[in-house]
Amino acid sequence: MKIFLYPATSLILSDLVERWGHEPLSAALPIRERIQTAGFESPPLQITPDDPKRGLRYAAVEVPSGIRGRMALYGPLIEEAEAAVIITDADLAFGCMGCARTNELILYLIREREIPVLDLTYPKNEEEGVVFVGAIRKFLADLNGGGGE
């Protein structure tokens, strides 16, 4: 299944989802697509002023351009998602999408989809870390009808 990740920049989360047989929907996908598209030059992320305009699908014109530009990346992933794993209060090193207002909108749009969602708080110690990974593993396995890896 296609699993939206929050934070979408988390490589660890992406790896966990992939390892347990699902397709992670993360920031790497739209950014890779932009970077590999020839014909325009807008470093570092190859996001052009057209992206905030595409973001108007998810946020009105009075919403800051940085939010709309981010939504141009994440909005289509949310629409595509069949389930989501949401990690709140994540450490910066775990993954960060940069903008708190974008985060609020993304979380709202995921809830609106009414897809299976796993909500977890970022672990503060090793013991919580083990429980954290176990919970993600169980959630992903249950999505497969209780099947294994």
Place this chain on the structure above:
Amino acid sequence: MTTPVRIAQLSCGSEYSGIQKEINDAAAAVNAEVFFPDLTLADIRRSYGEFGLDVRSGDLKLQIARAKALVEGRVDADAVFIATCFRCAEGAIVRNELRRYILHNSQLPVVSYSFTERTTSGTLLTRMEALTTIARRRALLAREVQEGTTLGVDSGSSTTKAVVMKDNEIIGTGWLPTIEVLKSADDAIDIALKEAGIERDAVEAVGTTGYGRFLVGSHIGADLVQEELTTNSKGAVYLADRQRGDSTVIDIGGMDNKAISVSDGIPGTFTMGGICAGASGRFLEMTAKRLGIAITELGPLAMKGLSENVPMNSYCIVFGTQSLVNALATGTSPEDVAAAACHSVAEQVFEQQLQEIDIREPVIMVGGTSLIEGLVYAMGQLLQTEVLVPPHSQYIGAVGSALLASGFIRGE
């Protein structure tokens, strides 16, 4: 080729707005390079915590940590560009606080800007140029006395001004509406030279500023082509005799407004812009036209009126004019309308731009609009201070250019 000026960028949202390339291009156009200060994760956690502003956005935390690294000397830079998304409240708080923090704790010139996806390198060019001028030409900007015979030309969006100076005195001035950029400049120069009673050959150095500075500078073989932020600051403190110490320079222009916080004649922070024409000199021109008077009569007329009698505070020149027409249609006196127009422009500059810089007294108003006494009065009322208008204030850019150009006579 001189070494590029290194401008540290502290921003949130510029990449996602698709305008990072525009920022890079604007910097490259003035031989500068923009870079993001590199930090470790530990630096970010420590610096952000120490700064004490509890923001939620990760990129703003990074922005704060980068500012601390610059102030504490852990990263080298010549200037700082602070930018966040237009209409982001959290970003605006961080932008303002970091500008203040860097200004008070370092010698780095700072410009702050709020962008949209429509921001272009052209919009940013003058700001980047001013940053590089301050970083690169500190010695030139330190000049306090004009020497020899020099010519300064300010090719503005509305008017073109030329000034001839000799041995620290203004000996000739020329002023014309800008129609054809080069012809207006040539004609204004001719008027100034004629008044000075000298031939063009007698001029030892030439400086240009304003929107047409590059074109005019190339046309007349200028020694110095410099943006109007630093040039006007220099001209303002020179003419107001406030070359040492702090001051604030306000220039409400035909197309944009400048507010510059100056220390010893060198800008520290500045803003340039004007969201809409309702906050520009152009609105006052339209008001004068609608009242059937010359722009020179608007100021004295406004001084006889009461701005409170007319509701007028629109950012937009069309809506502003509508308020003006409505007021006249209900029998309001031209005096009150003139006063309201002046108050409206002053209030919008106060609200939109003066909040972005540190107001340091004395406040010096310059440019053509500083001759509209109703506008100067309204600004003084809003700032609760006496506003200085130096002699020849309408020639400020040309005077600044002529003053700085004299540094080229002996090849400084």
